[in-house]
Amino acid sequence: MKHVLTIAGSDTCGGAGIQADLKTFSAHGTYGMSVITAVTVQNTQGVFGCQDISPEIIRGQIDAIYSDIKVSGVKIGMVSQIETIHAIADKLEEHHATNIVVDPVMISKSGFDLMQPDAKDTLIRRLIPLAYVVTPNLPEAEVITGMKINDLSSMEEAARKIFAMGAKNVLIKGGHLEDDATDLLFDGEKIITLHSDRIATKNTHGTGCTLSSAIAANLAKGKSVEEAVCIAKAYITVAIEHSLSIGKGVGPTNHFYELYNKAGIWEEIKD
Numbered sequence: 320m321k322h323v324l325t326i327a328g329s330d331t332c333g334g335a336g337i338q339a340d341l342k343t344f345s346a347h348g349t350y351g352m353s354v355i356t357a358v359t360v361q362n363t364q365g366v367f368g369c370q371d372i373s374p375e376i377i378r379g380q381i382d383a384i385y386s387d388i389k390v391s392g393v394k395i396g397m398v399s400q401i402e403t404i405h406a407i408a409d410k411l412e413e414h415h416a417t418n419i420v421v422d423p424v425m426i427s428k429s430g431f432d433l434m435q436p437d438a439k440d441t442l443i444r445r446l447i448p449l450a451y452v453v454t455p456n457l458p459e460a461e462v463i464t465g466m467k468i469n470d471l472s473s474m475e476e477a478a479r480k481i482f483a484m485g486a487k488n489v490l491i492k493g494g495h496l497e498d499d500a501t502d503l504l505f506d507g508e509k510i511i512t513l514h515s516d517r518i519a520t521k522n523t524h525g526t527g528c529t530l531s532s533a534i535a536a537n538l539a540k541g542k543s544v545e546e547a548v549c550i551a552k553a554y555i556t557v558a559i560e561h562s563l564s565i566g567k568g569v570g571p572t573n574h575f576y577e578l579y580n581k582a583g584i585w586e587e588i589k590d
């Protein structure tokens with residue numbers, strides 16, 4: 320069994336962040352571990368507060384894992400402060416971490432700043448070059464590139480710009496497009512589009528977290544980037560199709576493994 324690490328924030332209600340990542344790792348038959356960067360006060364209706372974990376404790380958590388356990392894949396999610404980003408980048412470089420998936424989380428769907436705006440340049444300078452795959456949604460790709468993105472052609476231009484910043488592969492997510500939920504992968508040579516019809520549901524809490532951790536789990540299992548992203552897209556589509564009406568607001572994705580069996584993608588996920 321492969322061991323996969325998430326470095327991210329905690330979401331009280333279990334739909335996004337560390338909790339979504341660990342559920343995704345388990346559903347993929349991998350062993351999940353976590354380095355917590357921040358604790359949010361959050362439910363399906365919004366984010367109401369946040370306590371950042373000190374850089375010293377973040378460095379200690381990363382050392383604790385790498386000094387003891389082989390790590391085959393890493394997902395990085397919420398990193399709210401400049402010092403948090405430096406701590407993570409320094410330690411991942413020191414431990415020669417591989418298969419790093421960076422989800423550049425910035426603002427929650429409810430509008431809360433999960434990354435302080437002044438940390439953007441540090442994220443670009445320190446984390447994007449470490450990324451084997453970086454997975455911005457449209458608003459995040461706009462902040463990173465400074466360009467307007469609203470269709471496949473501007474998604475491709477943005478992917479090329481972010482690739483030039485040092486990421487080995489760029490996946491621009493199309494969840495915020497008006498029509499279908501089409502994502503676009505650029506591996507430095509070719510463009511691949513991953514299409515799904517837009518599922519009519521309000522329950523999309525944690526979609527980005529789920530997708531990026533599914534990619535990390537599949538890379539850890541030895542899949543190529545193209546395979547990992549395709550399987551992750553199939554996984555998130557089923558997780559949204561069966562998303563849960565939990566709470567009074569935006570409900571979470573569903574990780575119950577039997578769904579993947581029924582949807583016919585269990586063979587791919589369990590390998």
Ligand SMILES: Nc1ncnc2c1ncn2[C@@H]1O[C@H](COP(=O)(O)OP(=O)(O)O)[C@@H](O)[C@H]1O
Pocket residue numbers: 455456457492493494495500501502515516517518519520523525526527528530552555556559
């Ligand atoms: N309503 C939807 N129907 C189908 N797929 C969706 C829907 N919303 C998001 N997705 C997919 O979920 C994944 C996460 O995308 P997105 O929601 O844009 O990320 P984030 O949570 O970071 O904003 C992408 O593969 C996207 O295409």
Ligand SMILES: Cc1ncc(COP(=O)(O)OP(=O)(O)O)c(N)n1
Pocket residue numbers: 327328329330335336337359361396397424426427428429433523524525526527528529
């Ligand atoms: C602790 C924490 N990390 C990340 C997010 C963002 O989750 P995401 O899937 O990108 O989108 P929303 O769930 O915010 O719609 C989060 N909310 N909390």
